[in-house]
Amino acid sequence: MAKYVYLFEEGRADMKYLLGGKGAGLAEMSRIGLPVPPGFTISTEACKEYLKRGKEILKELEGDVMAALRKVEEKTGKKFGDKENPLLVSVRSGAAISMPGMMDTILNLGLNDETVQGVLKNTDDERFSYDSYRRFIQMFGNVVMGISHDKFEAIIERYKESVGVKYDPEVDAATWKEVIKDYKELVKKEVGREFPDDPMEQLWMAIEAVFASWNNERAKVYRKINNIPDDLCTAVNVQSMVFGNMGDDSGTGVAFTRNPSTGEKEIYGEFLVNAQGEDVVAGIRTPEPIKNLKDKLPQVYEQFVNVCNTLEKHYRDVQDIEFTVERGKLYLLQTRTAKRTAAAAVKIAVDMEREGIITKEEAVKRIDPDQIEQLLHRQIDPEAKVNVLAKGLPASPGAASGKVVFNPDEAKELGEQGERVILVRPETSPDDIHGLFAAMGVLTSRGGMTSHAAVVARGMGKPCVAGCEVLKIDLENEFFEVEGRKFNKLDIITIDGSKGLVIEGEAPMIEPKLSDEFRTILSWADEISRLEVWANADTPEDAAKAREFGAKGIGLCRTEHMFMQEERLPVVQEMIMASTEKERKVALDKLLPMQRGDFYGIFKAMNGYPVTIRLLDPPLHEFLPKERELLEELNKLDPEKDRDRVGEINKVLAKVRALQEANPMLGFRGCRLGVLYPEISKMQVRAIIEAAVQLKKEGYDAIPDIMIPVVGLKKEMEYFDKLVREVADEIIKESGVKLEYKVGTMIELPRAALTADEIAEHAEFFSFGTNDLTQTTFGYSRDDAEAKFLFAYIEKHLLDENPFEVLDQRGVGKLMKMAVELGRSTRHDLQIGICGEHGGEPKSVKFCHTIGLNYVSCSPYRVPVARIAAAHAVIEEKEG
């Protein structure tokens, strides 16, 4: 027969899935002899069975609960429902994974008109006794019977007014008695039955309410959002009550064994004298720092410090502890692993390794790669004095300054003109996406952490402050008011999405830096990892940043960004406008020294590390003016007076139109350009190799990997392998230096992955271009999809995640796995990496490890994230 009920002393920390997190913590503390008020846990299995049977309590369970209750009575010397010495209990839910939305807590269960007399007798405190009783009815009435909290509060308010007091603690016993009467009538009126007097009935109602709360709407939504399985279910903790509100030698508090914000090794927390848990929440009195306890209750403090040390050593991690002191006696009500900021996590992990508590591997494992991204965002300079206007929800991390804009169309327009704008809206909808795209950040006055603005901003990696309700936004007249001040369109503000702050003007920002502890953790991570982390960088500055953050190479250097530079664009346009190969070569000859200079700088910055340079990729029309712009200029010109310019524009216009494509993403781009205009590719190869040769001569070590984009055919790769080698080998031979280089390709088309065995015959390396591979595999044009339907797909749960952020392992990943296996079947030492944005996303990095890539390459700022994720992949693999 299944065992459904566990006395605390019967459980253990590792029984989390059976007893829930809270239950397992209470059990572990009991087991190791810490002062925990006696109680028992009804397992998640019981809840599962209850829900399976259509909300019917198992007979066995009834017996088990009774037996356990008897044991608790024995231990406390009290009796449940007894009018002389009544046992009161708390009933709390507790799932394996901490989860808001479920039924929370009922205290003082077991009270009725008779047992309250027993409490009175034991405490000799009438006010306390009736206060406890009314608290119980209120909580039970609210959470079990579903009566609005406000209705209870209204009754108290009425009495407080009539007796002329302001705060609850001032209410006397007689008044509480009246309140209790009115509460009971309220219950009868609201639910059509008497408030249950029988403690056993109270207990079962409470247990069933916990069970049932597993499936309430808020809990279900939370699970769906956070990918928590629906069949975990919750446990129920039934525990004998202790009271922190029995006088000045009593109290209640919460503490962390180390500072969860900075990671400093110090007990950190708050304490409220003569109070119960919910009083802390009510915020009537301000809690004191925990260190004050040292003076007030030195023995208790000493004991508590010992408990903290014991728990931290026992759990080998920082603990978040709830405790109560009843008449000078310390009781522990909960312990759990403490949540912490990324900075704290890093410091704690390094410190604990140094204290000999955990190993290096454990230290690395403690760092959540998703979380440390916080440390890599631009931040508002903490030293700077700023004027905080308002506080909202920290909905998407990072900080940004810009001009206030209310209209998404205008945001787009200004954004395209290069203006930095902050989109300010009461809330956003899919119709505003183009504005969100264009803005540096988003500020809303309505909506929570899961509102449209919040979700989309996080998706786009932009800061967002949501639900900033103090903002009064007037969309029609385009201003907002806060604290009586008015901010108009184009006024400058700063938002801090990590803290939820709205700041006046442009706040000074600081670039992220790596702390010493962070560097230490990263170096430990590298010792563990098999996957190398490279970076995507197009400039010497980015390359230097990447190297600072620990990149072991450049996985993607895009040459088109160099083409876009202001002084070069006219030459590039000259090349495109050329109508013969000869004309084209004239322009290319001008570009050659510029490109050579670019590569020289990057090779130098990456001295000794490989630099993967991709030949020109985008469709040529991207380098020409837009048709609309040309037409607009044309309209303004006089055909007679401006004859020359008109002729010129018409020529460009003709070329722009000739280059127009229905779907440029699938058009004349990538290596297809080089097949038709091999002289462009040859110029680029020449620039790369000449720069590398020059550096070699100067004593540097340049390692060029030349990457051919958008290859889909074996014969394309064959063609370019030959083209590159012909140009490169001649230059190297003439120079007399020894220079090694590789020729390889992006794998960014399904066909390239499907025929990777053939392509590898001519490619020395592969680099997965997962942005384009995702576009072609899904048939999604990223811009179109995100603007038109992708967020709706996520909202409707057709997609769990945006596949442009988190690699789609089932589809795109399957192609990657095939390509790795096929490619290495014809070239066993094929070097394989990834240079799509997924290369910096932890889940995707782990997948890349699993399928055997050699490296991931991501933006410089994500290099540390990827280094941690790469180490986690090895650790998780070991753990199986």
Add this chain to the structure above:
Amino acid sequence: MAKYVYLFEEGRADMKYLLGGKGAGLAEMSRIGLPVPPGFTISTEACKEYLKRGKEILKELEGDVMAALRKVEEKTGKKFGDKENPLLVSVRSGAAISMPGMMDTILNLGLNDETVQGVLKNTDDERFSYDSYRRFIQMFGNVVMGISHDKFEAIIERYKESVGVKYDPEVDAATWKEVIKDYKELVKKEVGREFPDDPMEQLWMAIEAVFASWNNERAKVYRKINNIPDDLCTAVNVQSMVFGNMGDDSGTGVAFTRNPSTGEKEIYGEFLVNAQGEDVVAGIRTPEPIKNLKDKLPQVYEQFVNVCNTLEKHYRDVQDIEFTVERGKLYLLQTRTAKRTAAAAVKIAVDMEREGIITKEEAVKRIDPDQIEQLLHRQIDPEAKVNVLAKGLPASPGAASGKVVFNPDEAKELGEQGERVILVRPETSPDDIHGLFAAMGVLTSRGGMTSHAAVVARGMGKPCVAGCEVLKIDLENEFFEVEGRKFNKLDIITIDGSKGLVIEGEAPMIEPKLSDEFRTILSWADEISRLEVWANADTPEDAAKAREFGAKGIGLCRTEHMFMQEERLPVVQEMIMASTEKERKVALDKLLPMQRGDFYGIFKAMNGYPVTIRLLDPPLHEFLPKERELLEELNKLDPEKDRDRVGEINKVLAKVRALQEANPMLGFRGCRLGVLYPEISKMQVRAIIEAAVQLKKEGYDAIPDIMIPVVGLKKEMEYFDKLVREVADEIIKESGVKLEYKVGTMIELPRAALTADEIAEHAEFFSFGTNDLTQTTFGYSRDDAEAKFLFAYIEKHLLDENPFEVLDQRGVGKLMKMAVELGRSTRHDLQIGICGEHGGEPKSVKFCHTIGLNYVSCSPYRVPVARIAAAHAVIEEKEG
């Protein structure tokens, strides 16, 4: 030791790869006792060895050839190089696959100043003897020694002028002797050596010339174009000469055992009295029909008829025979399987089966699916009187009428306005592609069958007449002249690309019809096939045509074409412009009865067969006016006077802009529309099911397969499966009739193929949309790729074929194979078809058979092609 030389009687018909086609034919005829002048074949292996050794003749080969020559001397009683009774031989190349471009024929080899005396003695005909001698020098000088034919002809012309005769046969022996002297001097002058007198030297030079000709440029190019392996090599046939020019009881001819044009069972061919083979080619005298032989040489004729019957029965196929009659004795010089028109092929196959010569399966196998397409093009009514202006090359089959246009831009413009135009150019280049796209057909005055215009037109399936050199085209003034008449821009002409004709005005056309024999062959094909053939049809008329051509279902009915109809477009636009679901529903309610009517008609036409209806697929902007058109109209309006219309246009313009996408092919289309606007999908499902129910009530059998486009996610399929069933089942239930339907999906995205196992959980059928699957797998937007680089890729041999015409088996095919296996792993009875254009292309059809599809679906006119190809797939599979 390898055997390199085979006497004719040692070979067999099945030794084609060793002896070449000609050699195997001569061997087989010798073996079965037909009168073949004795000779031998030097095998292709000898050629291979010769080329491998860098053009060095093997020692063994020399001995073998001498031995074989001795045997031929024995049989003929003549002696090679003998001055009394000299043996003369012909030397001919002959590869396994007939191949123009290689060295052809040398006759009368063995002649020199001495042996010519022997000929004279034997024939007692001085003119014949010296004519033969000069013919030999001329042929040998040309093909072995590389001297231009014209230079020899110039010498003859000079003599003819000096003796005052017009034709060669009038030249007397004395003059030929002079010619021979001059020929020899010409040779000496041109190549710096004497003409070889030694017959053995002549023979070896000729043999080496044949070997070497395997690698001449024309032959290499031909092999590349026709995918003939380079290592097949050619055999050399050395055969004792017989002479058709020995008087009126001699002659030479070519005949087919049946009419190769119509297939009629009659000996068909031509005969020239007192002539050698090359005289026929020279065209000086007109050959007579072969039946005239009956009167002239009745015994020979009778013998020839018997030979024809013997050969046809022996080879079990129509033969193309070359023969010579020397002084009343019949000699066979070649037999091979006759080339024939598609119509003849069909008739011959059916007749031969009925005559018991071949089986049904062989009859089907004899029909080339690529060739029968000829029978399915529109043709100029053969009964109609037309005025043929000129004849060019039949470069791409089919016929088309239209207005003459010379400028590709103008062709595009007029084409977009719905005009039918014929693009007329001296030649075309990749820059003209947009004009080729827009035109109904192409006419060029320069270029051959492999010119740009010809290749591109064949690729596009449009008629082309190329190299029509009599046309004088004046591009600048936009007219062409032919036979003194002038045709201006916009004059109407007709071109017949199957025959190479240019016709004045609009010629009356006839739609293709199936002959009785064709129907018979197709029914036999169906008996053999495992694959069914369905058709793509959007209208009842197309459906009827498909059924007439033997389609067993509709594999793709596109609903968007219905939306485009003139009277519906405003309602569709109303639906798109709707800003609320309610407004949208009003428009949808208007569309419902129209759509229902469409489906009613198609179901009725396909009574008893499944009809696969695809829900709305294209991006919505395709149904709205183009931005440019709206702007143009706006520019013409007065903001005050036309205020209403201006407002209207601005509204549409806003929507058009909101729907604009960077890459619409990868954007908001297909099932993505139905996810955001489920009411559109629901209306379509309602229309389908209501139409089907109605027909059921009327006693017809409607079988709807509802197809969801552009599915890439399991959850999309799940969503639509539910949506369709909810609407459909309610209608069916209410109607009280029994109606079965299927819900399935296009597989047109790589991700759908990669996750086909999941998708099949919710899909009852798959249909490969290989047009889009090719676009996404290759990363080619079809329009962009074909206009910008695809033809260049084919020209540069980076691609062998256009993957939009011939399915790419290595890439796209691999995905298809995966999808079939994965799909059937979760749903074993999954119905799988293909509805991309590849469904009518023979090689692709065979691939579909191989990977186990249930059906292919193609345009109605290609259904017969696919039926034959499907049968071939089974036959080829059996043959292994």
